[in-house]
Amino acid sequence: MSANIRPGARSGGAALAAPRSGAIAGEDVVPLGARDAAAAARTRVPLAWAREHAATIARWVVIAAVVGLWQASATFLNPIFISSPVTVVRDFASLVGNGQLPSAFGSSIGELAAGAVIALVLGVTIGMSMGRIRLIERALDPLVALGNATPSIALLPVMVVWFGVGSSARIAFIMVLGLWTFIINTLAGVRSVRGGLRDVGVAFGLGPWRQTWEIYLPATAPYIFVAARIAMAQATVGMILSGQEVGQGGLGGLAADFGSYSETGQLIATIATTTALAMFLFWLIRTVQARAFPWINETSAGRR
Amino acid sequence: MTIDASSVAAGGRVARAGEGELAPPILEVHGISKTFTTNNREVVALRDVSLAVRRGEFVSLVGASGCGKTTLLRSIVGLESPDAGIISLEGQILDGVSKDMAYVFQDINLLPWRSVVANVELGLEARAVPKRERRERAMHFLGLVGLTDVADAPPYTLSGGMQQRVGVARALATEPKVLLMDEPFGQLDNFTREALQVEISNLWSRLGTTIVFVTHDVDEAIFLSDRVVLFVPNPGRISEIVDVPLPRPRSDYDVRADSRAIELRSQVMQHLHRAGAVAG
Amino acid sequence: MSVIGAGAGHGRVAAPSELSAVAARQAARRRRRQLVEHPVVGVVAPLVAVAIVLGAWQLTGHFVSPILISSPSQVARDFVSLWSQGAISAAIGISLRELYLGLAIGVVAGLLLGLLIGRYRLLDNVLSPFINAANATPLNILIPLMIIWVGLSAQARVLFIVLITMFPVLLNTAGGLKNVNRGYMEVGRTLGLSERQLLWKVAIPATTPYIFAGLRVGVSLSIIGMIVGEIEVSNVGLGYLLSQYGESYQTGRLLALIILAAILGVVNVSVLRGVQLRWFKWTRAAR
Numbered sequence: 001m002s003a004n005i006r007p008g009a010r011s012g013g014a015a016l017a018a019p020r021s022g023a024i025a026g027e028d029v030v031p032l033g034a035r036d037a038a039a040a041a042r043t044r045v046p047l048a049w050a051r052e053h054a055a056t057i058a059r060w061v062v063i064a065a066v067v068g069l070w071q072a073s074a075t076f077l078n079p080i081f082i083s084s085p086v087t088v089v090r091d092f093a094s095l096v097g098n099g100q101l102p103s104a105f106g107s108s109i110g111e112l113a114a115g116a117v118i119a120l121v122l123g124v125t126i127g128m129s130m131g132r133i134r135l136i137e138r139a140l141d142p143l144v145a146l147g148n149a150t151p152s153i154a155l156l157p158v159m160v161v162w163f164g165v166g167s168s169a170r171i172a173f174i175m176v177l178g179l180w181t182f183i184i185n186t187l188a189g190v191r192s193v194r195g196g197l198r199d200v201g202v203a204f205g206l207g208p209w210r211q212t213w214e215i216y217l218p219a220t221a222p223y224i225f226v227a228a229r230i231a232m233a234q235a236t237v238g239m240i241l242s243g244q245e246v247g248q249g250g251l252g253g254l255a256a257d258f259g260s261y262s263e264t265g266q267l268i269a270t271i272a273t274t275t276a277l278a279m280f281l282f283w284l285i286r287t288v289q290a291r292a293f294p295w296i297n298e299t300s301a302g303r304r
Numbered sequence: 305m306t307i308d309a310s311s312v313a314a315g316g317r318v319a320r321a322g323e324g325e326l327a328p329p330i331l332e333v334h335g336i337s338k339t340f341t342t343n344n345r346e347v348v349a350l351r352d353v354s355l356a357v358r359r360g361e362f363v364s365l366v367g368a369s370g371c372g373k374t375t376l377l378r379s380i381v382g383l384e385s386p387d388a389g390i391i392s393l394e395g396q397i398l399d400g401v402s403k404d405m406a407y408v409f410q411d412i413n414l415l416p417w418r419s420v421v422a423n424v425e426l427g428l429e430a431r432a433v434p435k436r437e438r439r440e441r442a443m444h445f446l447g448l449v450g451l452t453d454v455a456d457a458p459p460y461t462l463s464g465g466m467q468q469r470v471g472v473a474r475a476l477a478t479e480p481k482v483l484l485m486d487e488p489f490g491q492l493d494n495f496t497r498e499a500l501q502v503e504i505s506n507l508w509s510r511l512g513t514t515i516v517f518v519t520h521d522v523d524e525a526i527f528l529s530d531r532v533v534l535f536v537p538n539p540g541r542i543s544e545i546v547d548v549p550l551p552r553p554r555s556d557y558d559v560r561a562d563s564r565a566i567e568l569r570s571q572v573m574q575h576l577h578r579a580g581a582v583a584g
Numbered sequence: 585m586s587v588i589g590a591g592a593g594h595g596r597v598a599a600p601s602e603l604s605a606v607a608a609r610q611a612a613r614r615r616r617r618q619l620v621e622h623p624v625v626g627v628v629a630p631l632v633a634v635a636i637v638l639g640a641w642q643l644t645g646h647f648v649s650p651i652l653i654s655s656p657s658q659v660a661r662d663f664v665s666l667w668s669q670g671a672i673s674a675a676i677g678i679s680l681r682e683l684y685l686g687l688a689i690g691v692v693a694g695l696l697l698g699l700l701i702g703r704y705r706l707l708d709n710v711l712s713p714f715i716n717a718a719n720a721t722p723l724n725i726l727i728p729l730m731i732i733w734v735g736l737s738a739q740a741r742v743l744f745i746v747l748i749t750m751f752p753v754l755l756n757t758a759g760g761l762k763n764v765n766r767g768y769m770e771v772g773r774t775l776g777l778s779e780r781q782l783l784w785k786v787a788i789p790a791t792t793p794y795i796f797a798g799l800r801v802g803v804s805l806s807i808i809g810m811i812v813g814e815i816e817v818s819n820v821g822l823g824y825l826l827s828q829y830g831e832s833y834q835t836g837r838l839l840a841l842i843i844l845a846a847i848l849g850v851v852n853v854s855v856l857r858g859v860q861l862r863w864f865k866w867t868r869a870a871r
């Protein structure tokens with residue numbers, strides 16, 4: 001056996017970006033002759049902290065750099081093209097102050113909530129019924145397929161024709177956008193239950209309604225949450241679109257207004273508000289899911 | 305006849321009665337320790353494990369799940385880095401994944417976007433073997449496992465047993481000094497498993513490759529091996545190494561019915577139970 | 585004499601009359617189930633459902649006149665007349681050109697960025713909050729800004745389609761690359777592949793199923809992007825015609841266009857699926 005004992009750095013790490021042997025700072029290097037795992041751990045800890053927080057630090061550095069660059073470029077660019085961060089903040093404050101932004105925000109979110117809730121309730125009910133009762137499934141399947149294939153955006157003029165130019169049309173539009181997603185995902189969820197869990201329900205003598213409540217709904221919950229995320233993305237698009245096109249309402253209408261008057265600062269402020277709203281909604285869905293249904297595991301590839 | 309744990313640390317260089325010079329060890333494991341921390345719980349997968357494997361030997365690592373045998377195998381090839389200890393191959397201390405060893409996985413893991421023969425060629429591509437020679441060599445090893453007629457088929461069209469044979473061919477194609485097999489037949493049904501055991505035994509006889517084989521199936525270990533290394537958990541360690549002096553080739557007779565095999569088996573099972581019970 | 589099964593007591597022997605009642609009930613249930621599967625039901629049931637919905641609609645007083653819903657024959661007639669007038673073909677031409685241009689750029693951008701972000705953890709950490717913000721945002725709020733930048737033009741519409749297509753492709757590609765099956769990577773490692781070989785021979789091919797998932801979403805969304813873009817940014821194209829017909833209550837033509845848009849969507853997704861089946865069949869079996 002060779003007497004040269006080199007510090008044996010076996011690095012077989014699973015990460016794609018990890019190097020093969022410990023050449024990068026922070027990579028585990030077993031100290032010379034150290035058989036004591038604790039001693040090795042002690043040398044590793046401070047490097048690990050720096051590594052973990054390096055990402056956050058880098059993120060903030062980049063954000064600061066971007067904002068700085070933005071501010072700098074805004075000074076010699078046409079203010080219509082882009083406003084400086086300072087201007088945006090100022091405009092934001094004044095829009096909040098004069099009530100334009102809060103009222104647009106309120107009306108948008110109200111319509112969104114109404115449309116989304118109706119889509120959820122209606123969609124889950126229909127999906128669940130289709131899943132449990134074969135006759136209903138056969139009846140509605142072609143209709144749902146048709147509805148899903150149609151780019152629902154194109155139905156906006158139809159909503160106006162049916163509900164007139166107003167809030168109802170916008171709410172109906174938002175509802176239609178999300179409806180198919182809820183139906184299809186709920187149906188998929190119910191179908192996935194048909195096997196094992198269903199037999200449990202039957203074997204324990206649960207009646208059909210209790211089965212729905214105790215077995216099918218909880219089992220379908222992951223699918224409903226996936227649908228909620230997708231539907232939320234679609235619904236927010238519809239919220240803005242309908243605001244712009246169907247009477248100048250909500251955040252969408254506000255943005256269109258600012259756009260046509262080239263009030264870039266106020267426009268950016270409105271965009272930022274919309275982004276914040278959308279992010280909050282996604283956070284909300286994720287949190288509700290984590291609290292109420294912590295046992296759901298899912299891959300996150302693809303947010304839409 | 306058994307070799308107990310105290311002599312393992314000496315590198316297994318214990319002469320057996322009636323034998324001459326032993327072949328030198330090709331693979332040496334010294335004092336390997338590995339602890340995993342998950343969810344604020346520490347699991348000592350391996351503590352101070354040492355082992356020596358001789359050239360051309362067939363050694364099995366046996367124990368229940370969670371005894372650290374897979375961890376040891378992965379540490380040997382370099383997929384895990386131990387917290388302490390040294391692995392050396394032919395006297396060279398190993399650093400990183402070793403190119404002189406090959407690994408057969410329990411999950412098989414054939415790359416689904418490559419045909420069967422392209423999977424076997426993968427290791428050859430890593431060694432910059434030119435294209436035509438790659439195909440020839442790959443086909444040769446596919447021939448060893450009897451799968452040349454599905455060479456261009458996609459892996460998902462093959463049965464589990466056939467897929468694992470490709471896995472073995474893929475590993476052998478790199479002509480490794482040591483072949484490491486991690487419960488390779490674990491996912492397969494009994495019939496396929498037995499057929500593959502015979503096949504591996506034949507391959508080993510034919511090629512003379514050193515093999516380290518992880519399994520929880522004692523019968524499988526006794527059938528295949530020259531020596532069986534018994535692992536016990538909490539903390540994962542070797543409790544005993546048992547010789548398997550049954551004559552070869554073993555596929556020629558029913559090993560499981562052989563009285564010596566039966567005795568060995570009960571010896572091993574007794575020992576595992578005892579050690580398990582003591583360890584708690 | 586036979587024994588009634590579980591739930592009816594413990595091995596109690598049944599009388600013949602009970603047996604026939606149970607058998608009759610089971611037979612009835614079986615017949616009902618088979619009846620529902622009959623092909624005629626597949627046609628009649630949807631029609632009944634539509635009738636029920638329309639009936640309910642009528643009862644709530646929302647139904648006013650043929651302005652609101654056109655008959656299929658009317659829709660077909662409108663479709664033909666629109667086509668012969670050439671109004672549709674010109675609009676479709678513009679729409680499709682912009683759609684496929686935006687789709688192509690969006691897919692390529694999404695793939696490149698997705699691979700970079702998936703490969704380099706640092707990029708991922710730094711960019712992910714921005715990408716998540718952009719992904720959550722309904723992108724049509726950016727349209728007024730895009731109009732300010734590039735004007736009411738084709739560029740704005742194509743840019744919008746690019747953005748809307750890019751994000752799902754990016755996210756799925758990055759997610760797929762980050763989560764490559766560990767087993768495959770270990771195979772590559774133990775066979776001696778270098779880091780570079782691992783990336784190109786194992787990781788990227790392994791990402792292909794995820795890429796297709798992203799492409800599917802991107803392709804579906806691109807049509808929405810096209811229509812929304814045209815509704816908001818133009819006086820040309822399908823989207824524009826849609827809003828025109830809507831405003832002028834030409835419901836027949838409106839529905840004809842909607843059906844056309846639906847067909848376009850289905851065709852695009854089918855082509856994608858065809859490509860996947862032809863050259864990447866293994867992606868359906870693997871994951």
